[in-house]
Amino acid sequence: MTLQTMSFIFGALLLAVAILGGGFEIKEIKVSNVTPGVRIVAAIVGIIFVGLGFFQGPLLERITAQARMSEREHDKDRLGGDYFSFDARTDHVEDCEGACRTEAKCAAWTYVKPGVQGPQARCYLKNVVPAMSDNACCVSGTKIR
Numbered sequence: 001m002t003l004q005t006m007s008f009i010f011g012a013l014l015l016a017v018a019i020l021g022g023g024f025e026i027k028e029i030k031v032s033n034v035t036p037g038v039r040i041v042a043a044i045v046g047i048i049f050v051g052l053g054f055f056q057g058p059l060l061e062r063i064t065a066q067a068r069m070s071e072r073e074h075d076k077d078r079l080g081g082d083y084f085s086f087d088a089r090t091d092h093v094e095d096c097e098g099a100c101r102t103e104a105k106c107a108a109w110t111y112v113k114p115g116v117q118g119p120q121a122r123c124y125l126k127n128v129v130p131a132m133s134d135n136a137c138c139v140s141g142t143k144i145r
Contacts (some may be wrong), residue, residue, distance in 0.1 A: 008053025014046030036103050067101045068144040071113035075133035078142075088121040090114045093139050096123035102144060110140040 011116045013031075016024070020035040034042070072093065081107065088095045102107035108126040114123075116137045129142050 004053055008050050011046045011049025011051070011053055014042045016046075018043030018046055032048075044144060063096070069097055069101055070144055071141045072097070073132060073140045075134060075136045075138070076132045076139045076140045077138040078108050078126060078130040078132055080130040081108065081128035082124045084117045084125045086123050088123040090121050092121070096125075096139075097141055099123060100125050105144060108140065108142040110138050112138050 008102070013026070013029070016026075017031055017034060018039045021039055029050045084103075086099075088111060096109050096111040100106040103125055105106045105127050106125045108129045108135055110126070114121045114124040132140065
């Protein structure tokens, strides 16, 4: 189940609480009667979550579509400027590149191949675009702004 679907379902449940005032059961979920103040809050939050359920996909597509990435720089390292790093799946350079694409402050990335810094591959996100150097350990790239 996607985050978009869960958001919509949660919002719909809150709207049901707002409209019916509680006192109903849906499968394993039992909602007790609620006060008018809680109904108003449930209505507002429910509308927000239903809206997120409808618009979250197009919003994310628009955000990620704006971030274009350079060609992958095979056997290149961009040393320095790291603000975040994480273990990456082996032979999945796209995980590292995708993380940079979706991070607003990411300007460049370097994927360190497994066996270089340990058994796992490692991804480094950078808030600057460091100089590139030849190194068979890595695959790097930059965000085109």
